[in-house]
Amino acid sequence: MAIKSYDVAIIGAGIVGTMTAFMIGKYKIKCAVLEAGIDVASGTTRANSAIIHAGYDAHEGSLKAKLNVRGSRLVGPIAKQLGVHYNKCGSLVIGYNEKDLEHLRLLLVRGKKNGVRGLEIIEQDRLREMEPNVSKDAKYALYAPSAGIVCPYDLAYAVSENSATNGVDYYFEYKVDKIDYNEVNKLYTISANDKTIKAKYVVNAAGLYSDEIAEILGDKLPFKIIPRRGEYMLLDKSEGKTANHTLFVTPSEKGKGILVSPTVDGNIIVGPNANVVESKADTGVTSEGLSEIAEGARSIVPDINLDAIITTFAGVRATPTSGDFYIRESEKFPKFVHAAGIESPGLAASPAIAEYIVNILRNSGLKFKEKEDYITTRTAEGNCKLFYDMSESEREKAIKKDPRYGKMVCRCEMVTEGDIVNAIRRPISAHTVDMVKRRTRAGMGRCQGGYCRAKVAEIIAKELNISVSEVKKFSSNSNILCGRTKRI
Amino acid sequence: MMKKKLVIIGSGPSGIVCALNVYKSGIKAEDILIIEREDELGGTLNLCIHQGFGKNELTGTEMASELSALVKKNNIPYLVGTTVISITKEKIITAVSPTLGYTKIQADAIVLATGCRERSRGGLSIGGTRPAGIASAGTVQRFVNIEGYLPGKKTVIIGSTDIALIIARRLSLEGGQVLFVCDTRAKPQAHKTDISECLDYFGTPLKLRTTVTRIFGKERVEAIEIADLDKDGKLIKGTKQKIECDSLVYSCGFLPEIELMQEVGIEIKKLTHGPKTDKRLETNVDGIFACGNARIIHDDVEDVMADGKRAGKGVSDYLWFLNKRDRIREEER
Numbered sequence: 001m002a003i004k005s006y007d008v009a010i011i012g013a014g015i016v017g018t019m020t021a022f023m024i025g026k027y028k029i030k031c032a033v034l035e036a037g038i039d040v041a042s043g044t045t046r047a048n049s050a051i052i053h054a055g056y057d058a059h060e061g062s063l064k065a066k067l068n069v070r071g072s073r074l075v076g077p078i079a080k081q082l083g084v085h086y087n088k089c090g091s092l093v094i095g096y097n098e099k100d101l102e103h104l105r106l107l108l109v110r111g112k113k114n115g116v117r118g119l120e121i122i123e124q125d126r127l128r129e130m131e132p133n134v135s136k137d138a139k140y141a142l143y144a145p146s147a148g149i150v151c152p153y154d155l156a157y158a159v160s161e162n163s164a165t166n167g168v169d170y171y172f173e174y175k176v177d178k179i180d181y182n183e184v185n186k187l188y189t190i191s192a193n194d195k196t197i198k199a200k201y202v203v204n205a206a207g208l209y210s211d212e213i214a215e216i217l218g219d220k221l222p223f224k225i226i227p228r229r230g231e232y233m234l235l236d237k238s239e240g241k242t243a244n245h246t247l248f249v250t251p252s253e254k255g256k257g258i259l260v261s262p263t264v265d266g267n268i269i270v271g272p273n274a275n276v277v278e279s280k281a282d283t284g285v286t287s288e289g290l291s292e293i294a295e296g297a298r299s300i301v302p303d304i305n306l307d308a309i310i311t312t313f314a315g316v317r318a319t320p321t322s323g324d325f326y327i328r329e330s331e332k333f334p335k336f337v338h339a340a341g342i343e344s345p346g347l348a349a350s351p352a353i354a355e356y357i358v359n360i361l362r363n364s365g366l367k368f369k370e371k372e373d374y375i376t377t378r379t380a381e382g383n384c385k386l387f388y389d390m391s392e393s394e395r396e397k398a399i400k401k402d403p404r405y406g407k408m409v410c411r412c413e414m415v416t417e418g419d420i421v422n423a424i425r426r427p428i429s430a431h432t433v434d435m436v437k438r439r440t441r442a443g444m445g446r447c448q449g450g451y452c453r454a455k456v457a458e459i460i461a462k463e464l465n466i467s468v469s470e471v472k473k474f475s476s477n478s479n480i481l482c483g484r485t486k487r488i
Numbered sequence: 489m490m491k492k493k494l495v496i497i498g499s500g501p502s503g504i505v506c507a508l509n510v511y512k513s514g515i516k517a518e519d520i521l522i523i524e525r526e527d528e529l530g531g532t533l534n535l536c537i538h539q540g541f542g543k544n545e546l547t548g549t550e551m552a553s554e555l556s557a558l559v560k561k562n563n564i565p566y567l568v569g570t571t572v573i574s575i576t577k578e579k580i581i582t583a584v585s586p587t588l589g590y591t592k593i594q595a596d597a598i599v600l601a602t603g604c605r606e607r608s609r610g611g612l613s614i615g616g617t618r619p620a621g622i623a624s625a626g627t628v629q630r631f632v633n634i635e636g637y638l639p640g641k642k643t644v645i646i647g648s649t650d651i652a653l654i655i656a657r658r659l660s661l662e663g664g665q666v667l668f669v670c671d672t673r674a675k676p677q678a679h680k681t682d683i684s685e686c687l688d689y690f691g692t693p694l695k696l697r698t699t700v701t702r703i704f705g706k707e708r709v710e711a712i713e714i715a716d717l718d719k720d721g722k723l724i725k726g727t728k729q730k731i732e733c734d735s736l737v738y739s740c741g742f743l744p745e746i747e748l749m750q751e752v753g754i755e756i757k758k759l760t761h762g763p764k765t766d767k768r769l770e771t772n773v774d775g776i777f778a779c780g781n782a783r784i785i786h787d788d789v790e791d792v793m794a795d796g797k798r799a800g801k802g803v804s805d806y807l808w809f810l811n812k813r814d815r816i817r818e819e820e821r
Contacts, residue, residue: 238750281706284616285614285615287615290615309613311608312613313618392590396590399586400589403586406584406588406590407586408584411525411745447605447608447624448624449627450608450624450626450627451605451606451626454630454631455630458635468631468637472620474707475707476707477708478620480620480623480639481631481638481639482639482640482641482735483637483638483641484636484637485637485638485662486662486663
């Protein structure tokens with residue numbers, strides 16, 4: 001088979017890689033995204049706090065500060081364009097004493113210098129009015145009305161679906177193990193196992209593994225990436241009123257600390273802690289870690305109902321020892337851009353990071369000519385609105401057009417067979433139980449798939465014309481079943 | 489808009505018994521409607537292929553067909569494959585189905601017989617990874633009993649409820665190996681006879697005061713770690729051991745299905761997680777009743793049916809008064 005050749009290859013389909021592909025997808029540029037996992041958003045993007053930070057945390061003048069503030073303003077319009085749930089709910093950093101207040105003032109000054117709008121320090125009365133459940137010991141808060149919440153993997157799905165619709169090729173289970181640069185024809189050859197593609201420009205957006213990609217190239221990042229695991233708990237929608245804003249404690253050297261926040265889907269998220277782990281893939285939770293975040297949450301909201309936990313999970317962040325984002329062309333290899341050390345607020349900054357990468361590519365010679373037939377939605381048919389999000393008349397129409405929208409599969413989250421079939425048939429097909437779950441929310445409610453898991457597996461099997469026992473949870477060896485029962 | 493005197497949501501044993509009793513009380517069959525989200529009447533009974541239901545020790549599926557035969561014999565109208573997505577205080581029901589589409593029904597009274605759902609394992613807070621091979625008891629019942637697939641070949645079961653034991657037996661019968669059933673409690677939740685029939689007979693050990701502390705495995709479950717608990721429920725040091733297995737089934741008990749109740753403002757009791765009801769099983773919302781496992785989790789199907797009967801009586805009285813009130817108003821006019 002002939003080796004495919006691209007203008008740009010992006011390594012990594014996390015939020016940075018997919019956002020970059022989304023920006024590139026508007027232009028007449030042949031682009032490929034190479035992802036080691038089975039799906040978009042398989043790494044840090046899948047499990048984080050889901051916050052669009054306002055931008056008062058990062059030090060003045062840092063790349064982090066600049067891209068955070070710019071990115072947080074771009075998320076809203078993109079979310080609107082692609083039908084992604086985004087809620088500009090605002091955030092509150094809570095202070096308990098004079099020392100905290102001093103720190104809040106520092107954040108206020110820093111935020112203003114960074115260009116964050118609307119920041120103010122509020123006192124106890126107003127804080128309690130805004131957040132009736134917050135600890136009585138909370139005396140002050142830094143209020144950032146521009147902060148928001150988003151579903152991080154849905155944002156990544158939306159931008160990747162739009163780019164795939166506009167001609168960007170996605171390769172999954174493409175774990176890059178070799179990168180060669182040919183100085184004569186100025187092409188990079190990027191291989192994974194037996195697969196190979198060529199590209200003129202390469203973007204290293206491999207997140208936790210961006211240092212390893214640099215090494216495979218024969219380059220070296222000027223810092224180390226430390227994998228830090230953060231554990232989380234998710235509470236039932238019944239507790240959705242626990243907090244109206246994202247609630248932080250005054251930060252310490254260890255990071256932004258444990259937060260309590262609403263999610264765009266109406267749950268409450270609690271976490272994360274921050275523990276250095278040996279393996280970048282260590283997304284396991286620990287009972288000690290869960291107790292730690294439970295305690296942290298109670299210090300913010302003493303009466304938080306932790307009996308309503310519906311699931312626990314952990315994500316690993318790529319913390320650079322340098323403390324700042326590192327986005328620049330390699331000094332050794334031309335037209336090879338590293339986007340590394342992207343930890344929090346990477347999600348909020350992601351559209352600005354993508355813009356920044358696009359600028360580097362442009363400055364090093366890539367031509368950006370707009371497509372005349374650019375499709376603005378996720379797929380040519382639109383934004384794949386879920387039944388749950390439809391209005392009454394839209395629901396009526398959807399069922400008339402496709403009766404499968406009248407078949408309820410997940411009762412907790414109101415997901416229909418039509419939603420699931422649509423997710424399986426999108427440009428990046430949801431062909432596993434977890435892929436369907438994250439795209440449709442089937443199995444994300446309070447019974448955590450107890451009722452619908454088997455039904456989802458049956459629908460996947462039917463759509464893909466395979467046996468139910470071949471259906472996977474997430475990766476190639478994660479079959480949910482192990483074979484037939486003993487039959488008569 | 490379709491109009492009905494009574495709409496019963498759910499066709500499990502409590503819903504059907506309620507319908508039959510309302511019919512017997514003199515309400516016309518055509519004024520009743522049963523709505524069922526699955527494609528067959530019978531509710532969770534259809535997942536239960538084991539014996540022990542009712543006086544005649546029927547299987548769950550046999551009992552489901554007996555009950556649905558009575559519904560059909562009395563010409564009580566029903567909709568299957570139809571899911572109610574909301575109810576209002578004015579007793580307008582919104583339902584969806586592939587055949588009917590998006591439908592609204594006006595009822596004089598509603599009985600919520602929506603059954604229960606499994607508790608998720610979220611509250612278990614087990615450490616480690618979340619690979620494939622972890623499933624709830626209900627999911628396993630559907631895969632094994634309806635689809636004919638095994639969730640694993642070497643299984644550990646968490647929870648000593650009767651349903652956990654029935655699954656242990658089913659997996660043993662279907663060619664799987666159940667390493668043991670464990671529970672953090674000092675006493676099993678199920679009856680002694682269940683333990684002898686479902687575990688002892690197959691040589692499956694029951695480990696009490698045992699907790700699962702960790703799950704291992706990247707893609708499929710590869711092993712778990714268990715530890716012993718002392719009488720205060722604290723881990724006993726030095727008792728942790730790693731056990732190789734390929735699947736983990738959990739049965740953490742059940743919660744009433746209250747999804748429809750919360751939106752309409754029905755008061756939920758903290759203790760039962762179900763709705764607050766009066767003597768005749770009416771909730772705080774006028775004309776909306778609840779019965780069966782949707783009201784409170786019952787241990788036995790006969791209790792569920794008794795609850796359905798009680799709600800049937802309650803709602804018949806309610807409709808009788810409503811009818812009388814309307815007639816008086818008519819005469820006054």
